[in-house]
Amino acid sequence: MKNSVDVRTLLSVYEKIKTQGKPIEFGSQLEDIKCTESHDGYSVSLSDEHVSLDINFHNTYHFHTMNEDPESVINQTTTEFHNNNETQIQAFLKKLEEIDKNY
Template identity: 80%
Template sequence: MKNNVDVRTLLSVYEKIKTQGHTIDFGSELDGIQCTENQDGYCVSMSDGTVSLDINFHNTYHFHTRNEDPDGVINQTTTEFHNNNEAQIQAFLKKLEVLDQKY
């Protein structure tokens, strides 16, 4: 992936969603971004419905996009598939950046 992700900033955004957002069934939500954490607190997740981001212990992270499987996407080359997913991830990161600046 082409992005440089600052995990500390992501965790700061997560904390803002958790403390300033409203409570939903499975976590908190702020400006269309939902966040959850597992029971021991070692893994947190954020999602906008198109892209989700898991941040794990030792600051490792993984993005998931709506179309994870390139074989399941009809009429799209592998390059188009990867570019589409990268664009979705970049748009998600921009939403997190805006949220971080706003709150």
């Protein structure tokens, strides 16, 4: 994965969505980004319609995209699959940067 993100920034965005977003079932939403947290508070998630991002204890994180399995995507090479996922993740990160900047 080409992404190198600052976990502190991600947590800052999470807090902004949580405090300034509208309440939804199991979390909050600001613009089209939703945030939720685990029942124990050790992990939080940020998501939109294409990507979800889990931020775990010890500042580890993992991205999930709509099409996680290259074998399930018809008529797409593995390279195209990875490029598509990377494009979705980069667009998602741009949304998070905008929220961080604007709120």
